[in-house]
Amino acid sequence: MTRYITMRVLSTIPVMVLVALFVFLMLRLAPGDPASVIAGDYATAEDVARIREQLGLSDPIVVQFLRWVGALIQGDLGTSIFSGKPVTELIGQRIEPTILLALTTIIFAVVVAVPLGTIAAFRAGSLLDRVVMLFSVSGFSVPVFVLGYILIYTFSMSLKILPVQGYKSPLVEGFGPFLYHITLPTVTLSVIFIALIARMTRASVIEVLEEDYIRTARAKGQSELTILMRHALRNAAVPVVTVIGIGIALLIGGVVVTESVFNIPGLGRLVLDAVLARDYPIIQGLILFFSFIYIFINLMIDLSYTLLDPRIRY
DSSP: OHHHHHHHHHHHHHHHHHHHHHHHHHHHHSSSOHHHHHHOTTOOHHHHHHHHHHHTTTSOHHHHHHHHHHHHHTTOOOBOTTTOOBHHHHHHHHHHHHHHHHHHHHHHHHHHHHHHHHHHHHTTTSHHHHHHHHHHHHHHHSOHHHHHHHHIIIIIIISOOSOSSOOOOTTTTOHHHHHHHHHHHHHHHHHHHHHHHHHHHHHHHHHHHTSHHHHHHHHTTOOHHHIIIIIIHHHTHHHHHHHHHHHHHHHHHHHHHHHHHTTOOSHHHHHHHHHHHTOHHHHHHHHHHHHHHHHHHHHHHHHHHHHHOTTOOO
């Protein structure tokens, strides 16, 4: 097990290197010149050239990449072109809303989707099963920003139950105001997550319910609830946990849109502002940060398989 963990950790290094190389080249080869953006519309060619020299953009791409990697190894993600602040400082200032929104979304989605998919599997072919499948298809079909505006119109503008936008820190304003403001963004972001997990849970539980040991448990007189909780759901957990890890990618992409719709000052808004301003250091730092989070979560999910299914050995 220790050898497997070591190999899995080491395998993330070339992945991060490839991600860094891809991001660096993608941003450098994209149309537009950050020096021209900083200089403004009325700048002369000499002004643009001077700014390019200050930013090191006149150097060959290989030199720029090696210089950036060297700083990255030292924990330096660079300095924002426009604000002049270190990227790590900007991430630290914006990370709390994003992390809490992601946590509330994951918790809410799992709590709703797993029982929903289990019940649908147990009642396969019934009206409830069809309703769950309809919800799953709808959850994948409706874009996040459309759902967000629908919820804002319904619960904020019409019913006036929840706020339109904003964020309250639980460490400053308290848990009540935080929950009050985070409810709509959480529901908006979790719908596609719920649809994904519920569908996979249903498929996995249906497959497990057809196994011989389930028939044996029923022959021994065990209740259906015991069979579902002790035998079916536990043995169906591996593919469900896997799809939760895959859904993290959807979650990361949805955070950008959701924070923009609900005006939440998190990393998603920082990504959007950096892209519009072509602030290379911030974009590179955020993509690497999100990539590290995604790789780390998938590593944890891989290691959890042995706890969920004792038959799995590495």
